[in-house]
């Protein structure tokens with residue numbers, strides 16, 4: 001390891017660079033003013049996304065975080081409560097925007113590998129008591145990031161969907177990585193989407209687009225969401241430049257996701273052979289490792305790894321996350337494994 005460090009970047013699938021096809025499509029994209037509804041590339045992307053997920057309409061948004069916030073704003077009114085998993089991205093990583101901008105209170109329930117127990121959700125739904133906020137939304141995450149890319153099965157989602165229907169409470173899916181979930185289950189993403197009222201999914205993660213996410217749902221719901229996007233300053237004019245890459249993401253990049261899952265298995269198998277590490281075996285493209293050796297903390301190990309060009313993310317003081325994606329391969333995994341082995345031994 002005397003040579004200058006190479007870069008093996010396992011921090012996130014968000015680091016993926018756009019493909020040559022995406023760059024070409026962006027260069028050649030037909031564009032118009034999307035606030036007037038006149039950008040053909042954005043319109044095509046929104047139709048394609050809705051169609052893939054089996055929903056009536058779609059809306060191109062700047063990020064997954066904006067998509068989830070717009071979904072919450074469109075489903076709820078201020079003063080309501082939303083039910084979500086304790087480690088969900090919306091609760092953990094979205095800067096409190098549901099409370100600050102949406103005026104809703106979060107009711108978190110710890111899940112089992114990211115899966116909410118339907119009985120616990122039902123018990124958390126508020127009754128019509130003068131003291132209580134009304135439950136305005138139930139929110140799921142599939143795959144579940146902090147649970148290590150864990151997958152909610154169709155059965156998991158159906159059980160929660162039944163409760164949402166029984167109590168007439170809308171159900172939103174944070175499906176940032178829904179295509180990873182579908183690939184792992186060997187089903188189409190629309191089968192998962194059919195269980196919920198709205199879905200947010202990211203174009204900019206494993207699907208490698210440079211920017212953007214989509215939300216999909218019923219036509220009138222999307223029209224109201226479009227107004228919320230405008231209020232948040234998200235009207236984007238000639239956004240077809242970006243949408244063009246998103247179209248390639250949906251047309252060409254979904255089918256390669258199993259490669260990321262295979263690489264995650266390969267990396268996890270190698271990590272499991274290194275003493276001092278407790279490896280959570282991946283269901284998709286995310287691997288969590290817990291440090292058993294008290295001499296090591298996540299920040300300390302990550303700093304040493306970074307000096308050798310191996311990058312990953314701190315998930316807790318003793319937990320590190322590795323994510324596989326298009327821009328890492330078996331060679332990068334082998335390099336990361338050799339660096340980790342030599343540092344820990």
Ligand SMILES: *Cc1c(COP(=O)(O)O)cnc(C)c1O
Nearest residue numbers: 063064065066089141145174176
């Ligand atoms: C990444 C992610 C988001 C947010 O997406 P950004 O585009 O980074 O804002 C939301 N939910 C989950 C589960 C994610 O992994």
